[in-house]
Amino acid sequence: MNEIEKFNDYRSKMNEKILASDNKVIKRIFNLDTNAFSDGALTSKTKELIGLTCSMVLRCDDCVKYHLGKCFEQGLSDDEINEAFSIATLIGGTIVIPHLRRATEFWELLKESNV
Amino acid sequence: MNEIEKFNDYRSKMNEKILASDNKVIKRIFNLDTNAFSDGALTSKTKELIGLTCSMVLRCDDCVKYHLGKCFEQGLSDDEINEAFSIATLIGGTIVIPHLRRATEFWELLKESNV
Amino acid sequence: MNEIEKFNDYRSKMNEKILASDNKVIKRIFNLDTNAFSDGALTSKTKELIGLTCSMVLRCDDCVKYHLGKCFEQGLSDDEINEAFSIATLIGGTIVIPHLRRATEFWELLKESNV
Amino acid sequence: MNEIEKFNDYRSKMNEKILASDNKVIKRIFNLDTNAFSDGALTSKTKELIGLTCSMVLRCDDCVKYHLGKCFEQGLSDDEINEAFSIATLIGGTIVIPHLRRATEFWELLKESNV
Amino acid sequence: MNEIEKFNDYRSKMNEKILASDNKVIKRIFNLDTNAFSDGALTSKTKELIGLTCSMVLRCDDCVKYHLGKCFEQGLSDDEINEAFSIATLIGGTIVIPHLRRATEFWELLKESNV
Amino acid sequence: MNEIEKFNDYRSKMNEKILASDNKVIKRIFNLDTNAFSDGALTSKTKELIGLTCSMVLRCDDCVKYHLGKCFEQGLSDDEINEAFSIATLIGGTIVIPHLRRATEFWELLKESNV
Numbered sequence: 001m002n003e004i005e006k007f008n009d010y011r012s013k014m015n016e017k018i019l020a021s022d023n024k025v026i027k028r029i030f031n032l033d034t035n036a037f038s039d040g041a042l043t044s045k046t047k048e049l050i051g052l053t054c055s056m057v058l059r060c061d062d063c064v065k066y067h068l069g070k071c072f073e074q075g076l077s078d079d080e081i082n083e084a085f086s087i088a089t090l091i092g093g094t095i096v097i098p099h100l101r102r103a104t105e106f107w108e109l110l111k112e113s114n115v
Numbered sequence: 116m117n118e119i120e121k122f123n124d125y126r127s128k129m130n131e132k133i134l135a136s137d138n139k140v141i142k143r144i145f146n147l148d149t150n151a152f153s154d155g156a157l158t159s160k161t162k163e164l165i166g167l168t169c170s171m172v173l174r175c176d177d178c179v180k181y182h183l184g185k186c187f188e189q190g191l192s193d194d195e196i197n198e199a200f201s202i203a204t205l206i207g208g209t210i211v212i213p214h215l216r217r218a219t220e221f222w223e224l225l226k227e228s229n230v
Numbered sequence: 231m232n233e234i235e236k237f238n239d240y241r242s243k244m245n246e247k248i249l250a251s252d253n254k255v256i257k258r259i260f261n262l263d264t265n266a267f268s269d270g271a272l273t274s275k276t277k278e279l280i281g282l283t284c285s286m287v288l289r290c291d292d293c294v295k296y297h298l299g300k301c302f303e304q305g306l307s308d309d310e311i312n313e314a315f316s317i318a319t320l321i322g323g324t325i326v327i328p329h330l331r332r333a334t335e336f337w338e339l340l341k342e343s344n345v
Numbered sequence: 346m347n348e349i350e351k352f353n354d355y356r357s358k359m360n361e362k363i364l365a366s367d368n369k370v371i372k373r374i375f376n377l378d379t380n381a382f383s384d385g386a387l388t389s390k391t392k393e394l395i396g397l398t399c400s401m402v403l404r405c406d407d408c409v410k411y412h413l414g415k416c417f418e419q420g421l422s423d424d425e426i427n428e429a430f431s432i433a434t435l436i437g438g439t440i441v442i443p444h445l446r447r448a449t450e451f452w453e454l455l456k457e458s459n460v
Numbered sequence: 461m462n463e464i465e466k467f468n469d470y471r472s473k474m475n476e477k478i479l480a481s482d483n484k485v486i487k488r489i490f491n492l493d494t495n496a497f498s499d500g501a502l503t504s505k506t507k508e509l510i511g512l513t514c515s516m517v518l519r520c521d522d523c524v525k526y527h528l529g530k531c532f533e534q535g536l537s538d539d540e541i542n543e544a545f546s547i548a549t550l551i552g553g554t555i556v557i558p559h560l561r562r563a564t565e566f567w568e569l570l571k572e573s574n575v
Numbered sequence: 576m577n578e579i580e581k582f583n584d585y586r587s588k589m590n591e592k593i594l595a596s597d598n599k600v601i602k603r604i605f606n607l608d609t610n611a612f613s614d615g616a617l618t619s620k621t622k623e624l625i626g627l628t629c630s631m632v633l634r635c636d637d638c639v640k641y642h643l644g645k646c647f648e649q650g651l652s653d654d655e656i657n658e659a660f661s662i663a664t665l666i667g668g669t670i671v672i673p674h675l676r677r678a679t680e681f682w683e684l685l686k687e688s689n690v
Binding site for chain 4: 259270277281287316320
């Protein structure tokens, strides 16, 4: 399994366990997560860019990876991703840079996985 | 002076004082802030939505107000703003809600100011 | 109107406006907020203490005030509140202290309002 | 060594080194940490739930693991832990979810280790 | 009373109330705060610069004001303060700028108060 | 390769890739990072202590490692580093302790690497 598969695999496995606990509040938060990013007044492409940049300024590597995967599915270009990266780094400061490194690495993996 | 004018006035006055200190690093960060949000691979409208939501999840009222002003200039609709608000609240959690209240109030002021 | 009434008044007024926007995601988050703190495996008293301390370490004054109000309704004693304050200050660090000051002030207001 | 032992082992080893530096401020913070969570006006069970949820909203995996270990010693049930998880995720937002996954995994390890 | 006196006054009044609660953990944290910033291997001047910049990146206005007052007592120059401001803004990102504005204003008040 | 070399290697490799994307905003932020920490009104030694402590309270392990490396080059003593650690832990709270453990470990590696 490559890094992307490992990431998705762990994510799915643990989501299943979390939802199996049958806690209503958690279940609804997971549901909302699906609804909030679908097309509406804003396109899901714009929403994924929002998800990506918010994850970067909050410095959550796994959230960044998840939204990078979604951005990749949405067909976002390198230039679009780099501009999103630049705004997040400017707003969040140089403390974001280690996450920018890992985000850049994961974005490359996504592109390679699709050759 | 209404709330919006007071906000802009204080912002301008203090920015001037900060830049008068002639600190190179700070001056360049202020310059970057202007460049980063102009049209590029992403539209400045999308970038302002990113600025707005990142400011919400980082819970900075003044930053939220600034980007709401820019979003208003970009002609964003209520529905677009509300969807941006909803994603920021979902990602950032209920701790964002007090900022959502003040953001909602400021958005209404912006709309009224323009009647 | 005293400080407590002003706080509750603004909160209610803006919640109404936010819910009037009819954004599904936001509405559900507001609903969850009510459900999550009701009695369950944990008592609502314990849950309010969790809400209070999480709000302190995340340094949100309005959230602290809200949960202090709820803690007061639950009949929590000064000693219980002070122990909760002390843990939040220890975990969150001295950066929490300005919020501890305002929390202490609001707790006193709540007690006076009830004489 | 399993995951729990590795975690505890590294923690003990490094705590020893930190305390060996003989820095008075750090030593006292470590002492406070022990005192703050013992029984008082609030039970240590309630305090561990506070420690757990504050660690989750501040998104510190090691702190979450430490308090999960303490919650396990206190005999907290799955339902109690899940309600604590749900409040932390609601307050802290979906950015907490990756930590919720790792917390869920560690909680399972704790239960298995005790069979 | 001017802004600086109001700030110091509220701070003293509430610290007194907090310490009156006689909570051991809180009392010790307050004590540590005094010890940690006195001369040692690092000068108290360097320590106040650390306190100032940590307060800025954590975006706590009151903490910034407190450490600015201490930096003023230590005789720090405008250039030294501006360099500290610039590093904090670079590390913490543009989200720090609203706090930089208020810090700049308070620093000017401190200088005027001393004419 | 030891831990320090691995850390520096990954850092360099990814910085190169990030800068190869030729995004003007990101390039300038990277440039600023070099300028901001050079000698000025404050010595670069003081600036590295600021960089170290800000990284600790913001809880970024990679940033802590980077600034520890710089502090080591500046010839900072154990006592100076421990006082910086103690202030960061006091300001940022016990949530900083897991990062303090890893910082202590990396500081030891730096000292061993230089024997």
